[in-house]
Every structure is written in structure tokens, then in C-alpha cells.
Amino acid sequence: MDFQLDRKIGNNFQSATTKEWLVTNGIGGYSCGTLTGVLTRSYHGLLIASLQPPVARTLLLTKLDETVSYQGKIYELATNVWADGTIAPQGYLQIESFAVEGTTPIWQYKFADATLSKKIWMKQGENTTYIQYHYQQGHEPLILALKALVNxxxxxxxxxxxxxxxxxHNSDNSLKIQANLDSPCLYLYGLNDHQIQSHYLGGEIEKNLLRTANPELQTYLSWSIANIWYLDFALAVETYRGLKDQENHLLAGIGEITLNVGETVTIIASDQPITEKTIAYQYSQHRQRERELIELFTRTKSKRKTPLNRPSTGLKEKANEIPAWLEHLICRADQFIVDRNLTDNQQGKTIIAGYPWFTDWGRDTMIALTGLTISTGRYGIAKEILLTFAKYIDRGMLPNVFPDGNNRPEYNTIDATLWYFEAIRQYYHATNDRDFLTQIYPVLQEIIDWHIKGTRHGIKLDGDGLIYGGESGVQLTWMDAKAGDWVVTPRIGKTIEINALWYNALIFMINHGEIIGQSTQQYQQLAKLTQSSFHKFWYAEGEYCYDVIDSPLVNSGNDRSFRPNQIFAVALPQDIEHSQALFSLSQQKSIVDQVTEKLVTPYGLRSLASDHPDYIGIYQGDRISRDASYHQGTVWSWLIGYFVQSHLAVYQNPKLACSFLLSMVKHIEDSCIGSISEIFDGDRPFHYRGCFSQAWSVAEMIRSYLVCLK
Known part of the structure; x- marks a missing residue:
């Protein structure tokens, strides 16, 4: 289940510096960086603590720059790039290999005849990062020095x-670091094998943390205080993004320890003092949790009667085995699921939209929920998330931006609420949880009622059974880029994916209302009207769908821009009782064929056809430049899931449909190793951009793969 990169990759500075790793703690905190250790983003750091879970994410420990003294020579293992372009030191040349085990990054450094390994992980539920060094082989002791750079x-x-x-200095030889008296503390510990063992209170200790040698031969890591600023670190990715691209970090202290062959030292960085109970946290527990996630997925898959010995899809798989890439995505799926404190002092669950910078968004959560939780068998988590968001439904709408502290939630999304129906449908389909259905159905009835009579931002059901929405200055759909007062793709009117989701919601209300004995006559009438009016979206001359109809922003009222949103009218709903196709089979085929020709790339779908005058093929520059291209040609990886589903609906060829996922599997070895990026350039070579690990991208890869196996 490992991704392994050898010295050839590690020593290629440009390539290795664009590859990133990510570990998380289940409350919004994280640790991430590049394979070489070079800081390229403001978001890189060993401990980015979530001080108000899952938000208020704060950089505390930036990095540990390592130096080794061995056989009378000094070997730098760290690498930094400075504002003048200097690369110093150049420790990346000592990288023998890099691997990701589950979600854990592991380096092997080679110098002379010695090998030192490093791995990084975090404790679930705490702002605590573990950086562990193990002296694997050599002929004499080495001295490891660690420069702790903080912020x-x-x-x-x-x-x-x-x-x-x-x-x-604390009495246990740890460091306590504060920017000022009012700021949170950073505690740094350096614990070797003997210290970890002597503080352990019971249970089995991971084998590689045990020492059988004489404890008297061990040396304790000692810290010396520095308090010196290192100036002008260069941040290459921020340069590309048009943001501030130079930074200073404080050298708080230097830790030093002598290691004999076979010895291990673990640096623990936390925003809380480490007690005896927390010192014993083992890497084996972390790995066992990931193995249990994979086992749960396997059991769930078996219960769904999706055989492991199905015909090969060509996605690096073997009969009766889960592909290695899928195991990685299952572990990555867990990274997005985090705790959130609710306004009633209870704790709920939510989904981080993407690392490193997004928080939890209503739309992203509902789209990603199926792939991250239901497809992976984590039904309890799915239910908890659905109930968490139910607490914040207001005037028939889910919040777009989830409440943070005392801030009021923002209800500027038209589709998050409709994706909520689909997430609940998928949950019930997997669980038959009738009690939950009975509990949530009145909430959904209220949502439908509000859409019929009209709610915020001009969202209302028109006389033709189609949903209209939008007003000046507000972005409501997933194409929501806004720079200042400029809404790049306002899409005011009746948008095609919103109405496909509306029809899907009505069919849900019919089918599931009947299950619990509710009258569904109103929903049947509405669904029939919506279905009969859907022909208005058909652009006969182009044999595809208008993106928006009845829009005050277009002279004709209908927007002919060729966009991917029409695939949802093919993909939703599918094979559901009481549902009727929104378009004829020949129309569906024309949609799928043209989307394949104009929008499909190896990594998802373009947001706009390249022959459109507003098309922008490269996502780059300052915020305004990036927002201008965000939905005007940029490729979105999450769309591949519903494209695969629509392709499968038309051609009924699972292997062919699954073939569109092939390049995405290869991408898992790029960017953030083991994960999938948010977006890609619309032009070749389709460079990955945006968040390096995106929830709905990972979710849709998992979900659509399983759809192909049904």
C-alpha cells in the first residue's frame, strides 16, 4: 500500500519540490510540506494547529532543519531556497528514497555508509505532530542536530x-515557546526510545520504539535556546499565485542527540503540555486505524455484492484485491472528516473541502459525502454529518459557509441544499435507516415548501416547474468565483444542474415519502411538470443543452456557453422508481459525446469549451486573474465522477467508462502524494493547481470507480 520514489526522483530538485505530503489530525489541523523539505507555500509547516476546531488554523512549528555529524564529516539533510535564488543547504541530495505508507511520509537519507529514516504523523483529536528519526544502519554513532524554526x-x-x-526550558528538558504572553504555546519534546518506554503506562509498545540495548548507552536530546530570526525564505508557489512570497521564521532552539545504530528519537510538537498518557501514543495505533478503514471498505463492498473478481478495469488492480491507489484514497478520505463544535455546545461532524486552505462548505460537503463516507462504509459518520447540517437549515437553505465562532452562516448557495437530498438518498440506499428517514423527511418537506414560495436571492419555483435563482452581486452555483464585487459567472436564471437536482429531489420525496406513509401527490405533480419543461434546456441547433435559460444577462435569455453542467441532466436520477429521463437517449448520447470531445481531459472536465471567446486555459496570477479563469476553462477533477456516470448510462460499458479514470490514478503519484488535486489547467500539459488535496475530487474518484463495478 506504499508509494515509493527512489533517489532519481528525490535528487531531481525541481520535480521533488513540486511533490507534496499531507498528514492531518481530525480537527482541522495539519502538517504538510514538499518532498525536499523546501518551503514553497505559506501553508507549509510541521504543526498548523486548529485552535478553534476545525478552523483558526495557525502555524506554530515551521520545520526542523537536520544536520548529521558522522565519521568526522557534516551532512546537511535540510533544504531551503532563499529570496535571492540561493539553494542552501542542499540536503535533498542525501535523499535515498521517499515513500508514503498510508498517509505517513517516510524519508530515507543516505550519507557515507549510514542510513537515517524520518517519518511524520499526527495524533487524532489533538494539535500534536510526531517527527521520528531512526538510525537504521552505520558503523559508529552519529550526532543529529535539529534547528527548530517556529512562527x-x-x-x-x-x-x-x-x-x-x-x-x-521546562523541567523535562522540553521547550516552551510563545510569540507573546497572550498567544498559545508551542511545546517541543525530544524523546528517545528509553524515555518513551519509561513513561509508558501499560499495553503493547510498537516494536520500533523499544530498545534492547543498555539504557545507559542512550543520550537524551537536549535543547539550546537561540531566538534568532532567519530571513527571506522564498515561497515559489505564492509567487505563482501573485501573493506575498517571502517570509521570516524564528530559530527558536537547536536540539542535539547522539544516536547509536538502531536507536530512535521522536520529536513531539504540540500546543499542549505532553503528559505521560500522551507520550505513549504509538505509530502502530495510527497505522492500525488506517488498516481498519480499508478493512471496513472491503466488508462494505462485499455486502453490496460488488465482486472483487470482476473483469479488470485496467486500473492497476489484481483479482480479489483492492488496488493500491484505492487504498490510499480510502485513507485520504478520512483526512477530510473532522469534528466541529456546534452552537448548542454539542460536537458534530463536517468535511473540510480541501487542504491546505479551505474550511467546511455546505456544497462541497454534500457532494463529497457519498464518496468519503457511504462508499467507504462509514455510515455513522455520514448520518452525523447530515444531522449536523440539519441544525443550520434556515428558510429552506443549507449554509454555504459553515458558522465559525460568533459569525453568522452565509446562505449564498442554491445547490448545496439540493445536493443534501442526493446525499440523504445515497445514505438511505446503503442503510435502509427508516428511523432517520422519518426524522429527516419533515425537514426536507420544509425545504421544498420554501423553494415553492421563494427564499433568499430570488430562488423560487417558476410556473413551468423549474427553479429560478440569482440576483446581482451574488454567486449561487458551484461556479462561484467572485473578486470583490465582480461575480465572474453569475448564472442568474434557470441553471441546468440546479433543475436536474431539483427533479432528483422531487423523485426522492415521492419514493421515500411512500416508504414512511406520507402523501406524495404534490411531489408527483411537481415532478411531472419539471420533467415536461426540461425540453427548454435543449439547444437544438447545437444538439446540446443551454447552460442557463430565462436569464436577464443574455440577450436571447438562453446561455449557449458549452459547459459541463449538462452532464447532471444525464447522470441524475438513474434507475429510480417514478423517475423519467429528462432527455431522450439520442439527446443524452449527443450530450455525452460532445462533452467528451470538448471538455474531457485526462484529469477531469473543463469548465468551459476552449472555442469560447471567454476561455482561459492557464490558471495563474494574482487573485483576480485566478478567479477570472476559475470557471472559464479550468479543469475540475470532481466532475469526472458524474461524467463517468452519464457515460455509463448512455453506453452501458463499465470498462470504457472506467477508462476515463486512468490518468487520475497516475496523478495520485504527483502533487500531494496519495491524493487528488482540486483543479488543473485547461491547456496541456494540464498542470495541477489549487488545493493539492480536495475532498470532492477524492470522493468522486472512489464513488465513480464503484459505480463502474455495479
């Missing part, structure tokens, strides 16, 4: 300050 800022910003921090 205190939002992960969105950069630091130019050079004020001294408050740094003290």
Missing part, C-alpha cells in the same frame, strides 16, 4: 516581524 500566524499569511519570542 505564530494564520496559515493564510506570511511573517515579516522579527520580535523576540518567549522561550523557556
Amino acid at each position: 505564530y500566524r494564520s496559515h493564510h499569511h506570511v511573517t515579516i516581524d522579527q520580535s523576540n519570542y518567549l522561550i523557556t
Whole structure:
């Protein structure tokens, strides 16, 4: 289940520096960086703590720059790039290999005849990062020195300050670091094998943390306080994004330890003092949790009667085995599921939309929920998320931006609420949880009622049974880029995917209302009217669908821009009782064929056809430039899932449909190793952009793969 990269990749500076790793803690905090250790983003750091889970993410520990003294020579293992372009030190040349085990990044450094490994993981539920060094082989002791570079800022910003921090030694030889008296603390510990064992309170200790050698031969890591600023780190990705691209970090202290062959030292960075109970946290527990997730997926898949010995789809798989890439995505799926404190002092669950910078969004959560939780067998988590969001439904709408502290939720989304129906449908289909259906059905009835009579932002059911929505200055659909007061793709009117989702919601209300004995006559009438009016979306001359109809922004009222949103009218709903196809089979085929020709790329679908005058093929530049291209040609990986589903509906060829996922499997070895990026350039070579690990991208890869196997 490992991804392994050898010295050839690791020593290629440009290639290795674009590859990133990510570990998370289940409450919104994370640790991430590049394979070489070079900082290229403001979001890179060993401990980005979530101080108000799952938000208020704050950089505390930036990095540990390692130096090894061995056989009388000094070997730098760290790598930094400075504002003048200098690369110093150049420790990437010592990287023998890099691997990802589950979600854990593992390096092997080779110098002379010695090998030192490093791995990084976090504790679930705490802002605590573990950085473990193991002296694997050599002929004499080595001295490992670690420069602890720290900071205190939002992960969105950069630091130019050079004020001294408050740094003290604790009685257990740890460091306590504060930017000021009012800021949270960073605690740094350096624990070797003997210390970990002596503080352990019971249970089985992971084998590689045990020492059988004489404890008297061991040396404790000692810290010396520095309080010196290192200036002008260069952030290459922020340069590309048109943002502040230089930063200063404080060298808080230097830790040093002598290791004999076979010995291990673990650095623990946390925003809380480490007690005896937490010292014993083992890597084996972390890995066991990931193995259990894969086992749960396997059991769930078996119960769904999706055989493992099906015909090969060509996606690096063997009979009766889960493909290695899928195991990685199952582990990555867990990284997006986080705790959220609710307004009634209870704890709920939500989904981080993407790392490193997104929080939890209503739309992203509902789209990603099926692939992240239901497809992986985590039904309890799915239910908890659905109930969490139910608490915030207001005037028939789910919040787009989830409430954070005392901030009021923002209800500026037309589709999050309709995706909520689909998420509930998928949950019930997997669980037959009638009690939940009975509980949630009145909530859904209220949502339908609000859409009929009209709610915020001009969202209302028109006389033809189609949903109209939008007003000046507000972005409501998933194509929601906005720079200042400029809404790039306003899409005011009747949008095609919104109405496909509306019809899908009505069919849900009919089928599931009958299950619990509710009258569904109103929904049957509405569904019939919606279905009969859907022909208005058909652009006969082009033999595809208008993206928006009855729009005040277009002279004819109908927007002929060729966009991917029409695939949802083919993909939803499918094989559901009481549903009727929204278009004829020949029309569906024309949609799928033209989308294949004009929008499909190896990594998802373009958001706009390249022959459109507003098409922008490269996503780059400052925020305004990037927002201008965000939905005007940029490729979105999550769309591949519903394209595969629509292709399968038309051609009934699972192997052919699944073939569109092939390049995405290869992408899992790029960017954030083991995950899938948010977006890609619309032009070749389709470089990955945006968040390097996106919830709905991972979710749709899992879900659509399983759809192909049914």
C-alpha cells in the first residue's frame, strides 16, 4: 500500500519540490510540506494547529532543519531556497528514497555508509505532530542536530516581524515557546526510545520504539535556546499565485542527540503540555486505524455484492484485491472528516473541502459525502454529518459557509441544499435507516415548501416547474468565483444542474415519502411538470443543452456557453422508481459525446469549451486573474465522477467508462502524494493547481470507480 520514489526522483530538485505530503489530525489541523523539505507555500509547516476546531488554523512549528555529524564529516539533510535564488543547504541530495505508507511520509537519507529514516504523523483529536528519526544502519554513532524554526500566524499569511519570542526550558528538558504572553504555546519534546518506554503506562509498545540495548548507552536530546530570526525564505508557489512570497521564521532552539545504530528519537510538537498518557501514543495505533478503514471498505463492498473478481478495469488492480491507489484514497478520505463544535455546545461532524486552505462548505460537503463516507462504509459518520447540517437549515437553505465562532452562516448557495437530498438518498440506499428517514423527511418537506414560495436571492419555483435563482452581486452555483464585487459567472436564471437536482429531489420525496406513509401527490405533480419543461434546456441547433435559460444577462435569455453542467441532466436520477429521463437517449448520447470531445481531459472536465471567446486555459496570477479563469476553462477533477456516470448510462460499458479514470490514478503519484488535486489547467500539459488535496475530487474518484463495478 506504499508509494515509493527512489533517489532519481528525490535528487531531481525541481520535480521533488513540486511533490507534496499531507498528514492531518481530525480537527482541522495539519502538517504538510514538499518532498525536499523546501518551503514553497505559506501553508507549509510541521504543526498548523486548529485552535478553534476545525478552523483558526495557525502555524506554530515551521520545520526542523537536520544536520548529521558522522565519521568526522557534516551532512546537511535540510533544504531551503532563499529570496535571492540561493539553494542552501542542499540536503535533498542525501535523499535515498521517499515513500508514503498510508498517509505517513517516510524519508530515507543516505550519507557515507549510514542510513537515517524520518517519518511524520499526527495524533487524532489533538494539535500534536510526531517527527521520528531512526538510525537504521552505520558503523559508529552519529550526532543529529535539529534547528527548530517556529512562527505564530494564520496559515493564510506570511511573517515579516522579527520580535523576540518567549522561550523557556521546562523541567523535562522540553521547550516552551510563545510569540507573546497572550498567544498559545508551542511545546517541543525530544524523546528517545528509553524515555518513551519509561513513561509508558501499560499495553503493547510498537516494536520500533523499544530498545534492547543498555539504557545507559542512550543520550537524551537536549535543547539550546537561540531566538534568532532567519530571513527571506522564498515561497515559489505564492509567487505563482501573485501573493506575498517571502517570509521570516524564528530559530527558536537547536536540539542535539547522539544516536547509536538502531536507536530512535521522536520529536513531539504540540500546543499542549505532553503528559505521560500522551507520550505513549504509538505509530502502530495510527497505522492500525488506517488498516481498519480499508478493512471496513472491503466488508462494505462485499455486502453490496460488488465482486472483487470482476473483469479488470485496467486500473492497476489484481483479482480479489483492492488496488493500491484505492487504498490510499480510502485513507485520504478520512483526512477530510473532522469534528466541529456546534452552537448548542454539542460536537458534530463536517468535511473540510480541501487542504491546505479551505474550511467546511455546505456544497462541497454534500457532494463529497457519498464518496468519503457511504462508499467507504462509514455510515455513522455520514448520518452525523447530515444531522449536523440539519441544525443550520434556515428558510429552506443549507449554509454555504459553515458558522465559525460568533459569525453568522452565509446562505449564498442554491445547490448545496439540493445536493443534501442526493446525499440523504445515497445514505438511505446503503442503510435502509427508516428511523432517520422519518426524522429527516419533515425537514426536507420544509425545504421544498420554501423553494415553492421563494427564499433568499430570488430562488423560487417558476410556473413551468423549474427553479429560478440569482440576483446581482451574488454567486449561487458551484461556479462561484467572485473578486470583490465582480461575480465572474453569475448564472442568474434557470441553471441546468440546479433543475436536474431539483427533479432528483422531487423523485426522492415521492419514493421515500411512500416508504414512511406520507402523501406524495404534490411531489408527483411537481415532478411531472419539471420533467415536461426540461425540453427548454435543449439547444437544438447545437444538439446540446443551454447552460442557463430565462436569464436577464443574455440577450436571447438562453446561455449557449458549452459547459459541463449538462452532464447532471444525464447522470441524475438513474434507475429510480417514478423517475423519467429528462432527455431522450439520442439527446443524452449527443450530450455525452460532445462533452467528451470538448471538455474531457485526462484529469477531469473543463469548465468551459476552449472555442469560447471567454476561455482561459492557464490558471495563474494574482487573485483576480485566478478567479477570472476559475470557471472559464479550468479543469475540475470532481466532475469526472458524474461524467463517468452519464457515460455509463448512455453506453452501458463499465470498462470504457472506467477508462476515463486512468490518468487520475497516475496523478495520485504527483502533487500531494496519495491524493487528488482540486483543479488543473485547461491547456496541456494540464498542470495541477489549487488545493493539492480536495475532498470532492477524492470522493468522486472512489464513488465513480464503484459505480463502474455495479
